[in-house]
Amino acid sequence: MRYPGWVPRSGAEARRRLQQAALELYQERGFDQTTTAEIAARAGVNERTFFRHFPDKREVLFDGEADLRAALMEAVADAPDGLKPLETLLSAFRKAGRILEENRPFSEPRLAIIAVTPALRERDLAKAASLTEAVAQALRQRGVADRLAGLAAQTGWAAFHHAAQDWIDDPSQSLDAHLLRAFDDLRTLSATASHDRPDRS
Incomplete structure (x- = not known):
């Protein structure tokens, strides 16, 4: 679930939130149907933050x-x-x-x-x-x-x-x-x- 107004307090925390969000979305919709923008939104950050931590949506699972x-x-x-x-x-x-x-x-x-x-x-x-x-x-x-x-x-x-x-x-x-x-x-x-x-x- 998304937490409106929630902002990760550190890079490590944002990374964990992105990983958890990706995992949830891949289970709910499937990997192919999930976008990096959706992962970022679920984690409460912008897409630029996603790419600061991961080069693509596959690497979230291989961190x-x-x-x-x-x-x-x-x-x-x-x-x-x-x-x-x-x-x-x-x-x-x-x-x-x-x-x-x-x-x-x-x-x-x-x-x-x-x-x-x-x-x-x-x-x-x-x-x-x-x-x-x-x-x-x-x-x-x-x-x-x-x-x-x-x-x-x-x-x-x-x-x-x-x-x-x-x-x-x-x-x-x-x-x-x-x-x-x-x-x-x-x-x-x-x-x-x-x-x-x-x-x-």
Whole structure:
């Protein structure tokens, strides 16, 4: 709902209001049917203020990418020595996952909107590729071989994304619990693959 006469007191407050307004409108009307002018009006600011904070209406839903990237790279760097690449990523994703859990009121509808909007799915894939490369680079800095770092980052990100979707679908368990299960499933798949591998001797 709009609050006539309400003016955000700070840039951070205006940004939060714009995000909340966009989320409400995307849920009510759909992403494609919502304009930046409508988002600004719902938030009680003008359209110029919207563009001071976001380059377009898609980026409202991807505002936390920089924080997630920083948290992941820091968590990979700080993981205990001696962990294998996937175990390093599990440790990192468990820490970074707290960002999503703390922001569930935004995270849940955000994922639902992206899932039904082709333009947002395309942007989500591009962002995921960027984050995956950042994680791979953090693994390389820990001494993981280039090829293995890339494969681990892509596999780990897929497990994280899978766990996040499960968490949205089944909120009775924490994101951390879903993440642990996803990585357990990865280990099961890996063990199965090694047992089924043909003898190359």
